[in-house]
Amino acid sequence: MKIQSTTQGDVNILELSGELDYHSSPELREKLGELTGKQASKILMNLSGVDYMDSSGIATFVEAFQKTKRYQGRLVLAELTGTVRGVFEIAKLDSIFEIAPTVAEAMTRLGTKA
Amino acid sequence: MNESEQPIIEVKELVKRFGDRAVLDGINVNIPRGKITVIMGGSGCGKTTFLRHLIGLYQPTSGDILVDGVNIAGLKEKEMNEVRRKFGMLFQGSALFNSMTVGENVAVPLREHTDLSPEIIRIIVRVKLELVGLTGFEDFMPHQISGGMKKRVALARAIALDPKIVFYDEPGAGLDPITASMIDRLILDLSKKLNITSVVVTHEMKSAFRIADQVIILHKGKVLQVGTAEEIQNSKNSYVQQFIQGESEGVIPFKQTSEAYLKGLLST
Ligand SMILES: Nc1ncnc2c1ncn2[C@@H]1O[C@H](COP(=O)(O)OP(=O)(O)OP(=O)(O)O)[C@@H](O)[C@H]1O
Ligand SMILES: [Mg+2]
Numbered sequence: 001m002k003i004q005s006t007t008q009g010d011v012n013i014l015e016l017s018g019e020l021d022y023h024s025s026p027e028l029r030e031k032l033g034e035l036t037g038k039q040a041s042k043i044l045m046n047l048s049g050v051d052y053m054d055s056s057g058i059a060t061f062v063e064a065f066q067k068t069k070r071y072q073g074r075l076v077l078a079e080l081t082g083t084v085r086g087v088f089e090i091a092k093l094d095s096i097f098e099i100a101p102t103v104a105e106a107m108t109r110l111g112t113k114a
Numbered sequence: 115m116n117e118s119e120q121p122i123i124e125v126k127e128l129v130k131r132f133g134d135r136a137v138l139d140g141i142n143v144n145i146p147r148g149k150i151t152v153i154m155g156g157s158g159c160g161k162t163t164f165l166r167h168l169i170g171l172y173q174p175t176s177g178d179i180l181v182d183g184v185n186i187a188g189l190k191e192k193e194m195n196e197v198r199r200k201f202g203m204l205f206q207g208s209a210l211f212n213s214m215t216v217g218e219n220v221a222v223p224l225r226e227h228t229d230l231s232p233e234i235i236r237i238i239v240r241v242k243l244e245l246v247g248l249t250g251f252e253d254f255m256p257h258q259i260s261g262g263m264k265k266r267v268a269l270a271r272a273i274a275l276d277p278k279i280v281f282y283d284e285p286g287a288g289l290d291p292i293t294a295s296m297i298d299r300l301i302l303d304l305s306k307k308l309n310i311t312s313v314v315v316t317h318e319m320k321s322a323f324r325i326a327d328q329v330i331i332l333h334k335g336k337v338l339q340v341g342t343a344e345e346i347q348n349s350k351n352s353y354v355q356q357f358i359q360g361e362s363e364g365v366i367p368f369k370q371t372s373e374a375y376l377k378g379l380l381s382t
Contacts, residue, residue, distance in 0.1 A: 022228040022275075029234065054276040056230055059237035086307035091241045 002049075003031055011042040011110050013103075017049025020057035029060045036067035042110045043068065046103050048079035053087050065097060074098065078106040120183075122147040122279060122311050123168060128177035130163060130335075137163050139335035141177070145279075145328075148309040150301060152322045155332035156357065161315045164332065165283055168313065169201055170194045181279075199227065202277035204269050206284055210256045216243070216267050217252035223274045242270040247296055262293035269297065273304070279311040280304065286318050294318070298325050319358060323347065331357065 001024035004015040012035050020028065035043055043064070050057075061077070068075045078100040080088065088094040100106035121144035130138040137160045145151050145168075153161050166172045167179060170186045179186050181197055189197065210219050220239045224230060230238070243249055246266035256264060265285070272280060282301070286294035298321050304310040305327075316322050322329065323343040331338040331346065331354055339346060339354050349355060 022224075022230055025234070026229065026231070029231070055238045055241060055274075056228070056234055058241065059230075059234045062237045062241075063233060083309070086309075090245065090303055090307045092244060093241075 001027070003028060005031065008107070011044050011107065012040045013044045013046060015046040015049065019052040020050050020060075021052065021054045022056040025054075025056040025060045028057070029063070032060065032064040036064055036071075036073070039071045039073060040068075041073045043073065043075045044103070044106050044110065045075070045077045046079055047077055047084055048081065048103075050081060050084050053084045055087070055091070058087055058091055058093060061097065062093070074110060076100055076106045076110060078103045120147065121145055122182060123313075124178075124180040125168075126178040126180070128164075128167060128179065129175045130160075130167065130172065131175045136175075137335050138167070138174075141332075141335070141337055143330055143337050143340060145311065145313060147311055148305060149327035150305050150312045150314065150325050151328045151330060152326040153313065153315045153330045153332060154317070154319075154322060154357070155338075159332045160335050161332055162283055165281055165313065165315055169203060169281055170198065199275065200278040202272035202275070202280040204265075204272045204280065204282045204285055206287065210264055210267055210271075212256050214256075215252065216248065216254045216256070216259065219256070219267055220270045220274055223271060227275060238274065239270075242274055243267075245273070245300060246270045262289045265289060266293065266296070269300070276308075277310070279313065282312065282314045282316075284315055284317065286316060286321055294321065301325055333357075 001016060001018035001020055006013045006015070014031060016028065018024070032043070065075050076098045079102060080099060085094065088097065088099070098109070100109055123145035125141050125143050128138050128141040129136060141164065153164065155161055163172065167174055170189065174187050177187065181200070184197060186194060186197055211222070217239045220242050221235050224235045224238060239252065240249070243252060246269050248263060248266055248270065251259060251263070256267070259267070285297045301312050301314065302325055305312055314325065326343045328340065329343055329346045330340050333353060339349055339351055341349070346354060347358065
């Protein structure tokens with residue numbers, strides 16, 4: 001898995017590609033931990049390049065989501081592939097997370113122009 | 115054939131003898147990837163034995179079993195363990211650790227096979243327990259919950275590591291209808307949404323035809339017929355018809371027993 005980290009305005013963007021599984025999810029957890037540790041107010045996950053995600057991936061998002069909520073930050077997930085969406089649906093978490101169809105849409109929701 | 119069409123398991127000329135008796139007598143069959151395969155057949159026809167070969171618990175007397183192209187017949191235990199990581203298994207009898215909570219039981223494979231942090235494992239355990247309808251039971255001990263609930267805990271544990279293939283031996287046996295249909299629902303969900311392959315041995319005809327993409331009928335250690343639920347229901351084979359109708363009345367097992375009994379008496 002590859003994680004590319006950028007910022008646009010006040011939005012922290014993490015772009016993931018490859019397989020998000022129990023080998024690679026600790027690395028994502030560390031990255032997200034850095035952001036939530038400094039109370040980043042807006043985090044956008046671009047998941048368009050994720051072709052496989054297991055339960056540890058979704059658990060990593062859940063943990064980051066809990067943390068952002070605690071300080072009223074926002075975590076938005078964008079461009080889920082079919083299999084990734086399936087994992088969210090089967091875990092019944094697709095309605096809990098803020099999920100945007102495109103990165104542009106996510107940026108708009110976060111109040112920042114792409 | 116691209117990868118998604120390639121069967122996840124291919125069984126070729128599988129023979130298993132116990133003593134001089136061939137319990138599996140030349141089985142040729144494929145398990146399609148991402149689909150639900152149901153194995154049926156009269157009591158003692160070799161279903162459990164067949165399943166145990168697929169997961170490498172038994173070594174065949176002869177024949178091949180290819181899992182993702184790897185022949186597991188004759189594989190060393192260490193290599194077999196590598197293949198088994200792809201597998202989840204739900205067997206008769208739930209076999210929970212009685213000294214551990216429900217949550218700890220589900221966490222066992224995650225603790226053993228991954229380096230995930232306790233916080234992440236805790237979240238995964240909760241997701242899996244929700245999947246089997248047991249949210250809120252994390253801190254219960256096995257003796258505090260019903261048999262059906264134990265079965266569901268065992269299922270949550272079986273899918274803890276997100277296996278590619280899940281094997282079930284009579285998942286609904288002895289369960290209340292609600293738990294049984296919940297397990298059916300889950301098998302369907304795993305297949306449709308996550309492309310997980312399921313191999314299910316069952317006697318429950320209704321359940322079988324509801325969930326199966328492919329049905330395999332075993333009879334006397336051989337594959338009698340393979341087909342969709344519809345094809346099996348419309349089968350022209352008289353044994354298959356008799357089996358489908360008899361199973362609900364329990365006719366076949368008795369008949370089989372008496373045949374075997376008579377044969378046994380006459381041959382001594
Ligand atoms: N380890 C073993 N040693 C000797 N015989 C065995 C062994 N395991 C199974 N058998 C025999 O093989 C035959 C098939 O058994 P198996 O358990 O596979 O049947 P089954 O189709 O699962 O039956 P059921 O529907 O009752 O569960 C039976 O006659 C059984 O006694
Ligand atoms: Mg059996």
